[in-house]
Amino acid sequence: MPELPEVETIVRQLQKQIKGKKIGHVRIRVPKLVHGSIPQSLITDVRRRAKAIVIKLGSKQYIIIRLGMTGHFHYAKGKKQQKEKGLEPQEQKYIVVQFFLNDGSILSFNDIRKFGSVQVLSSEKAQTLLKKMGPEPLSSGFTLPAFRTLLQQKRNAHVKVALLDQHFIAGIGNIYAQEILYRAGIDPRRKIVSLSDTEIRKLHKAMKNTLNQAIRHHGTTVQDYVHIEGSGGFQRYLQVYGREKCPQKHPLTKIYLGSRGTYFCPKCQKS
């Protein structure tokens, strides 16, 4: 459920916490989620690509972490990490991997449902993987003309299903796809080919605005996952996801699209 704004928020925190530090030893608790061996190396950069966290190492390798549904980090330093070994007892059982850094701090990657993954790749393989993902919706190159061109590739797809396809466009998940479509006034079942030029313009604007606004609020903290700490406040601004009525007080409809729950307003979103 962490999508672009949540991952962006996490990456900004990680940049302060781990960038420039060296990985000492590593403790792996869920081997099947960790692919490749993590080297003892300097962390030279932390970036985001789509919903992935990309950690660049001095060894020129990359650690690519995907959070899946419930992946999250816990960082502990100083007294706190000595006292608790870095983690609350009930969090300990969700540890996937712990990174012990050269300044004595510990970064834990935890995941309840084990949909996440950690992979270590060579520079070449990392670039290949990252290039396969669609364009970043918040990049300066993602202009309205670029979006129009992109839409030609999936003319026959349902607009919501296309927004969720990471190879088509990067970083949008089930929550933001629904929020973006509500803000753009477009029924999620619409086929891309049916969108008018005005609607494409609205959709492009809604993507940028919704994602930027969510980042300003440090993402969305979803109620169900109370045990996952998150400081995000965008849930206050959700207009359809998990709600019964839209901001205009119209009752919402819930359907399944691409076997994903989808809320929308039949009155505000043109079919």
Place this chain on the structure above:
DNA sequence: CAATCGTCCTGCGGGC
């Protein structure tokens, strides 16, 4: 070739 389906996983809540 693209769209769809099954799979992984665990906590939670609804229903009885």
Place this chain on the structure above:
DNA sequence: TGCCCGCAGGACGATT
């Protein structure tokens, strides 16, 4: 009260 079942869904591989 407690148990069981279904739901939540990101991403990938298999299938049609």
